Amino acid sequence: MGEHKLLTEHFGTEGLQTLAVYERVGGYQGLREALSRFTPETLIDEVKASGLRGRGGAGFPTGTKWGFLPKDVFPRYLCCNADESEPGCFKDRALIDENPHQLIEGLLIAAYALQVNTAFIYIRGEYHDQRLLLERCVEEARAAGHIGANVLGSGFSCDVIVHGGAGAYICGEETALIDSLEGYRGQPRLKPPFPALKGLYGKPTVVNNVETLSNLPHIVQRGGAWFKQLGTEKSAGTRLFCCSGHINRPGTYEIAMGTPIRELLEEECGGIWKDRSIKAFQPGGGSMQVLLPEHLDLPLDMDAVAQAGSSLGAGAMVFMDETTCMVNVSMRLVDFYHHESCGKCAPCREGTYFESDLMHRLEAGHLTLEELHTLADICDNMNGKCFCPLGDTATWFVMSAFKAFRDEFEAHCGAGACPVRTASAQLVTA
Amino acid sequence: MPLASDTVREITALRVRYPQPRSAILPCLWAVQNELGYLSAEGMEEVAAILDLAPSEVQAVSTFYSMYFAQPAGDHQLLICVNVSCALRGADAIVDHVQSRLGCPSGGTTGDGKFTWESTIECLGACGGAPAMQVNHHFHENLTPDRVDGLLERLRAEPRPSHANGQSVGHVAEALTVKAPSSGPHPPSAETPPAPNAEGPPADTGVSDPAFPAPELPLGEHTEMPGSRSKRSYTKRGSRSAPRKRPRPNAGDL
Numbered sequence A: 001m002g003e004h005k006l007l008t009e010h011f012g013t014e015g016l017q018t019l020a021v022y023e024r025v026g027g028y029q030g031l032r033e034a035l036s037r038f039t040p041e042t043l044i045d046e047v048k049a050s051g052l053r054g055r056g057g058a059g060f061p062t063g064t065k066w067g068f069l070p071k072d073v074f075p076r077y078l079c080c081n082a083d084e085s086e087p088g089c090f091k092d093r094a095l096i097d098e099n100p101h102q103l104i105e106g107l108l109i110a111a112y113a114l115q116v117n118t119a120f121i122y123i124r125g126e127y128h129d130q131r132l133l134l135e136r137c138v139e140e141a142r143a144a145g146h147i148g149a150n151v152l153g154s155g156f157s158c159d160v161i162v163h164g165g166a167g168a169y170i171c172g173e174e175t176a177l178i179d180s181l182e183g184y185r186g187q188p189r190l191k192p193p194f195p196a197l198k199g200l201y202g203k204p205t206v207v208n209n210v211e212t213l214s215n216l217p218h219i220v221q222r223g224g225a226w227f228k229q230l231g232t233e234k235s236a237g238t239r240l241f242c243c244s245g246h247i248n249r250p251g252t253y254e255i256a257m258g259t260p261i262r263e264l265l266e267e268e269c270g271g272i273w274k275d276r277s278i279k280a281f282q283p284g285g286g287s288m289q290v291l292l293p294e295h296l297d298l299p300l301d302m303d304a305v306a307q308a309g310s311s312l313g314a315g316a317m318v319f320m321d322e323t324t325c326m327v328n329v330s331m332r333l334v335d336f337y338h339h340e341s342c343g344k345c346a347p348c349r350e351g352t353y354f355e356s357d358l359m360h361r362l363e364a365g366h367l368t369l370e371e372l373h374t375l376a377d378i379c380d381n382m383n384g385k386c387f388c389p390l391g392d393t394a395t396w397f398v399m400s401a402f403k404a405f406r407d408e409f410e411a412h413c414g415a416g417a418c419p420v421r422t423a424s425a426q427l428v429t430a
Numbered sequence B: 001m002p003l004a005s006d007t008v009r010e011i012t013a014l015r016v017r018y019p020q021p022r023s024a025i026l027p028c029l030w031a032v033q034n035e036l037g038y039l040s041a042e043g044m045e046e047v048a049a050i051l052d053l054a055p056s057e058v059q060a061v062s063t064f065y066s067m068y069f070a071q072p073a074g075d076h077q078l079l080i081c082v083n084v085s086c087a088l089r090g091a092d093a094i095v096d097h098v099q100s101r102l103g104c105p106s107g108g109t110t111g112d113g114k115f116t117w118e119s120t121i122e123c124l125g126a127c128g129g130a131p132a133m134q135v136n137h138h139f140h141e142n143l144t145p146d147r148v149d150g151l152l153e154r155l156r157a158e159p160r161p162s163h164a165n166g167q168s169v170g171h172v173a174e175a176l177t178v179k180a181p182s183s184g185p186h187p188p189s190a191e192t193p194p195a196p197n198a199e200g201p202p203a204d205t206g207v208s209d210p211a212f213p214a215p216e217l218p219l220g221e222h223t224e225m226p227g228s229r230s231k232r233s234y235t236k237r238g239s240r241s242a243p244r245k246r247p248r249p250n251a252g253d254l
């Protein structure tokens, strides 16, 4: 187990961002094979057999999602979700920076399977250089006959449009992404109808994450069965984990699913920095619940982490050492959701406002114990009651941290300053 | 003032790029902002006319997205991340440092119009190179006060970049030929990101109160960060009304 390179195999190859080098290392072979060896139906079956699950956060089986498209309704659309804005997450950026053609190839394979003639890549506004790079690669692939009419002489046609966002986390949610792509304020839509039935311009639409799509060339070339035996029974393949925080070697690491978290931390990330010990970590990005040192022996498997009360989410791992103030971390995450709430539903719009207000006063040591209960009350009134998961997840970290570090939260009440910071200042100088 | 003919040409080309013209709003707004440095009411009206929409619809879209500026900004724009991964590795110290160097609070523009800077709670997707910021939409990672100083010095000598966020049509040619730097090692290399100082960056998890080292600046020298959705500066917290009191006997039953 441990490190296993599939998507990142050629990372670092000089000039990999150009079509010539990408093809030299076997690029676009998956697309050729998809077009020649598969029909759209058998290709969907192959992806189902691979056990590939979405890498955008929810982990929905990709082949199953594709199977939901109604037959005979055209046009259909495909959107690559490159809006990556989850706190702690930077794998999609790495996949684009390092190997943009792999994503484009995966997008075209998916487009063929779904019989889509117009595919979009929705990339967050902050990824400006990445957008320009993708645009250049799309033009290059178009000039080579991989994109456009009659892709590689197969009779299948597909255009690819790279669309830049302009700064809004919520546009990563698939229906908000569709709203934004249609030229509206990016607010989520009521589901059902799901995008597979009524998505972009009211037509059947599939939204897939960058990493999900980047897996496809490998699945086509090596077969679904081969892919499935990587990783664990329910979490097939490898995953890119974005590791950050108090570790010696932050970065993106591709490892087989099922590897123990401790191995990721000790061997890939070089352990906790400054010879300190770990206090807590967050396994799935800013949305997910906090986990404790005792959870380090869990395997990197979606279901195992879910059983421990958190989620692998989008594959971000944020490690925190013993000096970290959990109230401060919670405050920042709450602030993030407050800033990013789209304003559509009241529980999220108002709830994140109150959460943020209370957390700032708690962090400064000015909250009373009674008000701490108000915070819990507000979270309770948000979780499961918001229009989309943004509002729900705005409560997950803070509530899990409150449960696990209740003493720390209570010690802040009326303290007039952050007690942890004072204590850790002593620790650092000691 | 009407938009330049190049911008109008770009917007007109974008109109037919999508299955439905309205989809072109965001790239069209980028085209306007690239020319003017912000979104003027007249610019948005022209976009609306070309896309056959009401001006109010275009404006309503523009205010939803945090990267569009409602007022002119400085020549160089700095966006410093203070979300968790960056904060764990000393983002607050970087924010304090930039503030003292530039002499205006987050969201402000320096008196000479050179810099607009803001600390943002939006994770920039550079957590592997924390603490990180974007300068004119390019990433700068593993920041230290020294590196920030070097960067500011270099930028001070540089003019406003011509296309802050050039959108496709027409600009593809100038797309990068140089590989953009990535956040952290991919693939993991044995090399640790450069240690910012001997001890490594401070494990700063506290929000420090901003001490404005700059003396009172004359009025009019600060502009609000254009485009901010009425968001407060992160480090400075205005007073707010207390939340409704609806105490719950015991928070433990959650």
Ligand SMILES: Cc1cc2nc3c(=O)[nH]c(=O)nc-3n(C[C@H](O)[C@H](O)[C@H](O)COP(=O)(O)O)c2cc1C
Pocket: A053, A054, A055, A056, A057, A058, A059, A060, A062, A081, A082, A083, A084, A085, A086, A169, A170, A171, A172, A173, A174, A175, A207, A208, A209, A210, A212, A213, A388, A389, A390
């Ligand atoms: C608030 C919110 C933000 C999201 N942000 C992203 C994102 O940045 N990137 C992404 O791929 N999926 C994101 N998702 C998940 C998408 O809605 C969707 O499930 C995903 O793109 C599907 O792709 P997949 O099946 O390949 O995982 C987000 C979901 C929510 C609720």
Ligand code: FES
Pocket: A087, A088, A089, B081, B082, B083, B084, B085, B086, B087, B123, B124, B125, B126, B127, B130, B132
């Ligand atoms: S937390 Fe700063 S870039 Fe992600």
